[in-house]
Every structure is written in structure tokens, then in C-alpha cells.
Amino acid sequence: MAxxxxxxxxxVSRKYARPEYLETDPLPIVRRYLRPEDREVVGLITALLAYxxxxxxxxxxxxxxxxxxxxxxxxxxxxxxxxxxxPFLPLRYRFHTGADLIRLLSAIGWVLREHGTIESLxxxxxxxxxxxxxxxxxxxxxxxxxxxxxxxxPGLRFLAxxxxxxxxxxxxxxxxxxxxxxxxxIDCGVxxxxxxxxxxxxLDTHLHRIGRRLGLHAAGSPSWAAAERxxxxxxxxxxxxxxxxxFPLCRLGILSRCPDSGFRTRCSGCExxxxxxxxxxxxxxxxx
Numbered sequence: 187m188a189x190x191x192x193x194x195x196x197x198v199s200r201k202y203a204r205p206e207y208l209e210t211d212p213l214p215i216v217r218r219y220l221r222p223e224d225r226e227v228v229g230l231i232t233a234l235l236a237y238x239x240x241x242x243x244x245x246x247x248x249x250x251x252x253x254x255x256x257x258x259x260x261x262x263x264x265x266x267x268x269x270x271x272x273p274f275l276p277l278r279y280r281f282h283t284g285a286d287l288i289r290l291l292s293a294i295g296w297v298l299r300e301h302g303t304i305e306s307l308x309x310x311x312x313x314x315x316x317x318x319x320x321x322x323x324x325x326x327x328x329x330x331x332x333x334x335x336x337x338x339x340p341g342l343r344f345l346a347x348x349x350x351x352x353x354x355x356x357x358x359x360x361x362x363x364x365x366x367x368x369x370x371x372i373d374c375g376v377x378x379x380x381x382x383x384x385x386x387x388x389l390d391t392h393l394h395r396i397g398r399r400l401g402l403h404a405a406g407s408p409s410w411a412a413a414e415r416x417x418x419x420x421x422x423x424x425x426x427x428x429x430x431x432x433f434p435l436c437r438l439g440i441l442s443r444c445p446d447s448g449f450r451t452r453c454s455g456c457e458x459x460x461x462x463x464x465x466x467x468x469x470x471x472x473x474x
Contacts, residue, residue, distance in 0.1 A: 191400055192423050195431050202434035205371040210440050211433075212236050212243050213372065215251070216364060222376045223259035226304050226365065229374065230294060231258075233361035234345045238280060240440070246279040250287060262295040267331070282341035289342055292331035305365070305377045315386050316349050316410065319358055323348040354408040360388035363429050372433055382427040387420065389413035392439025393432065399444070 208214050216229045232247050253273035254261045265271075267288055274291070275284040294304070301307040311321035323346055327336040336342045349355050367382050369375030387393060393416065394408045402419040403412055420428035438444040 191402075194400070195420075195423055195435075198434045198438065199431060202437040203370075203372060203430070207433075207437050208372065210240060210437060212240065212247060213364065213374075215244060215247055216374060219258065221257075221259070223303065224257065225374050225376050227258045227262055227294060227298075229364050229376070230304060230361055231290075233357050233364065234290070235279065235282075236357050236360060242279075246277075249277055250274070259298065262291050263298045265291050265295040267292060281344045286339055286341035286345060289331065289336070289339070290345060293326050293329035296329040296331055297326065305379060308377075309379050315359075315362065315384050319355065319362075320348055320350050323358075349410045352410055354389040354410055354413045356388045356390050356408070356413075358388075359386045359413065359429075362386075363388060363432060367427065367430065382429065383421075383425060385417070385429045386410075386413050387417045387429050387432050389416065390436065390439075392436045392444070396435050396438055396444050 208217070212232050216225055216232055219225050219228050228251065231250060232243075235247055235250065236243050251258070271288045271291075274287045277284040277287055297304055297307050301310070307325060308318055308322045311318045326346060327342075336346075347353050347355050347358070349358075362380065362385055364374050365377040366380040366385055367373035367375065389397075389408050389412060391408065394412065397403050397412075397416045397419075403415040417428050420431050424430060
């Protein structure tokens with residue numbers, strides 16, 4: 187089974203780990219900026235806002251970036267709540283408000299002023315990805331900026347979750363993937379002091395479902411533990427860069443190549459068919 191899964195992962199990577207599939211992702215917004223410091227900032231904003239449908243995410247991110255201009259890193263470094271914050275107040279998207287966005291931009295600005303780069307604060311903590319991310323989120327939430335405290339805003343807590351709560355933290359791990367993996371036409375290769383080998387997969391519903399069908403994990407719901415288990419399974423196939431499989435595997439879900447219904451009529455032509463746990467069990471209900 188392992189050899190079969192490895193062949194499948196490589197086949198899917200050759201097919202979908204290609205720049206032409208970026209239009210199914212928010213990443214083109216980040217790659218539009220050429221300076222590393224701008225990609226770092228825009229990447230963080232985009233990743234934390236990346237929940238919901240891709241088209242809606244991209245539309246909202248463009249709304250947020252419009253007042254920021256061509257030099258996002260310089261903008262947020264100088265950002266202070268006041269007149270410059272006014273364009274953000276009317277913005278709202280699902281679980282967060284314009285006031286939440288102002289607080290987030292203020293916190294990112296504090297990080298740049300105090301630490302130079304976002305990466306510098308992230309690597310300041312010893313330990314693995316979970317320990318570093320927990321410390322990073324804690325420092326971000328404690329940034330000495332104005333506006334409503336993080337603890338009093340459900341929108342802010344949603345935008346910047348911590349792995350200490352046990353959730354998968356998909357959007358944080360997505361940001362780390364964008365920054366730490368090399369610039370391969372998909373990810374951005376901005377950070378130089380975080381190894382791709384340390385990363386955790388950004389576990390969303392697509393990867394969770396496909397991971398179960400490939401036998402990469404058996405967890406019942408997305409969680410940090412499930413993300414670690416899938417990453418450990420993928421590390422067996424590429425110990426130096428296990429999360430490189432994330433983008434192509436997620437295309438199977440985003441492009442409806444791996445459906446969550448219609449098994450008997452839709453799955454026989456899938457790239458996953460001969461490797462899928464669901465097929466092996468002969469069930470339309472199992473391994474969702």
C-alpha cells in the first residue's frame with residue numbers, strides 16, 4: 187500500500203502542483219508583490235482571512251489591501267489607529283469586522299517595528315512548529331496597540347487561533363507553508379530560517395477527507411493532532427518537505443475530483459481510485 191500511495195502522491199503532484207492551478211487559491215495575491223518584506227505581510231493578512239469560498243476570500247483581501255497601497259510592509263510599519271484606519275472600518279467579512287482588521291494591522295505593525303520581520307519573532311522561540319506558533323500568537327495577541335483587547339473580540343480570536351486550543355490552525359500552517367517552502371511557482375520562499383521539514387500540513391476539510399481515504403490518518407475531525415499525524419505520514423514519502431503534497435492534494439477537493447458524496451457514480455475515474463481506503467471498503471458512507 188505504501189508504494190501505491192507514494193506513486194499516487196507523485197502523480198497528483200505532477201498534475202496539480204503547477205502555477206496554472208493558482209487561480210483556485212488566494213496565493214496569486216501574495217505572489218503579486220515582488221519584495222520579500224511585502225510578501226511576508228500580505229501573506230499573513232491573506233492567510234488569516236482565508237476562510238470561506240476562494241472567490242469571496244480574494245474579493246475581501248483585495249478590499250483590505252486597496253488602502254494599503256504598493257508598499258504593504260511600510261504601510262503597516264507606520265500604521266496607527268486614527269485617520270489611516272478609517273477606510274478599514276466599513277469592511278466586514280463573516281466572523282470579523284473592520285475594527286478587528288485595524289487591531290490586526292496594528293499588531294503586525296508592532297511586530298515589524300520591534301523585530302524587523304515577522305519571521306524574526308516566529309523563530310525567537312525554541313522548539314518545534316507548535317511551540318513557536320503558540321509563542322508567536324501569544325506575543326501577537328499581547329502587542330501593545332490601541333483598540334479592543336484581543337480577548338474581548340470573538341473576531342480577533344477567530345482570525346488568530348492558537349494551537350494550545352487543539353484546533354488544526356489551518357490558516358497559520360498555510361501561512362508558514364507559503365513563507366518557508368522555496369519559491370517553486372506556488373509557495374513564496376520568503377523565510378530562510380524555518381526548514382520545510384518542520385512544517386505541519388494546513389489541515390482543511392479537503393485534506394482531512396482525502397487523508398483518511400489514503401490511510402494517512404484515522405482521526406474523526408480536523409485537529410492539531412490530526413494535522414501532525416498526516417504530516418508524519420507524508421514525511422515517510424518526503425522527510426525534507428512533507429507539506430509539498432498539500433497544494434496538489436487540496437486541488438482534488440477544491441476541483442471536486444474527490445467528492446464527499448456520489449461515490450458509486452463519480453469515483454471510478456478518480457486518480458485516487460486504486461489507492462483509496464473508501465474503495466477498498468466498498469462503501470458509499472465510510473471514510474468521509
